[in-house]
Amino acid sequence: MPIREAYSSDLAALVAIENQCFTSDRLSRRSLRYFLASPSATLLVAETRGVVAGYSLIAFRKGSAIARLYSIAVDQAFRGRNLGQALLKASEKAARARNATCMRLEVRSRNRRAIALYEGQGYRRFDRIADYYEDGAAAYCYEKSLFASRKPTRD
Numbered sequence: 362m363p364i365r366e367a368y369s370s371d372l373a374a375l376v377a378i379e380n381q382c383f384t385s386d387r388l389s390r391r392s393l394r395y396f397l398a399s400p401s402a403t404l405l406v407a408e409t410r411g412v413v414a415g416y417s418l419i420a421f422r423k424g425s426a427i428a429r430l431y432s433i434a435v436d437q438a439f440r441g442r443n444l445g446q447a448l449l450k451a452s453e454k455a456a457r458a459r460n461a462t463c464m465r466l467e468v469r470s471r472n473r474r475a476i477a478l479y480e481g482q483g484y485r486r487f488d489r490i491a492d493y494y495e496d497g498a499a500a501y502c503y504e505k506s507l508f509a510s511r512k513p514t515r516d
C-alpha cells in the first residue's frame with residue numbers, strides 16, 4: 362500500500378480517522394490543518410484505491426535530533442494488515458531524512474495493540490508518566506535509535 366505525504370485535500374479523511382480511532386486527546390480539525398502546513402511536522406497517509414486508510418504524524422524541533430511520533434492511526438476497517446507497521450517504518454525514514462537520530466513517542470499504558478506494534482519494531486520503554494492523558498490515563502514513553510544497526514566488526 363502506498364504511503365505518501367498528506368495533501369491539504371486529505372483533511373476530511375484525517376478528521377474522520379481521528380474521530381473513529383480516538384475517544385479522547387483527539388487532534389482537532391484545526392490542529393490537523395495546522396500540521397498539514399507546518400514545516401516542523403510531517404504527515405504521512407497510507408492510501409488504498411483512493412481511500413486514506415491511516416496516517417502518522419511526526420513532529421520535529423529546531424536544533425533537536427529527536428523526532429516525535431505525535432500520532433499514528435489506522436481506520437478500523439484496515440487494521441491487522443501491516444499498515445501500522447508500514448506507517449511507522451515510513452515515519453522513521455522521514456525522520457532520518459531530516460537528520461533525526463532518535464524517535465520518541467508516548468502511548469497509553471493499556472494500549473496493547475500499539476505497544477505490540479512499537480515493541481515489535483524495536484522501540485524501548487524508558488519512562489512512565491502518570492496522569493498524562495485527558496482522562497487521567499498513564500503514558501509509557503518509548504524510543505528507538507534511528508541509526509542503522511551495524512554488525513559488530515573485528516579489527
Ligand SMILES: CC(C)(COP(=O)(O)OP(=O)(O)OC[C@H]1O[C@@H](n2cnc3c(N)ncnc32)[C@H](O)[C@@H]1OP(=O)(O)O)[C@@H](O)C(=O)NCCC(=O)NCCS
Nearest residue numbers: 382433434435440441442443444445446468474475477478
Ligand atoms: C495501533 C494501530 C495503529 C496498529 O495498526 P495496524 O495497521 O492494525 O497494525 P499492523 O497490522 O501493522 O500490526 C502491527 C503489529 O501490531 C500488533 N497487532 C496488530 N493487531 C493486533 C491485535 N488484534 N491484537 C494485538 N496486537 C495486534 C502486532 O504486534 C502486529 O505485528 P505482527 O503483525 O508482526 O504481529 C491501530 O490499531 C490503531 O489505529 N489503533 C487506534 C489508534 C491508536 O491507538 N494509535 C496509537 C496511539 S499511540
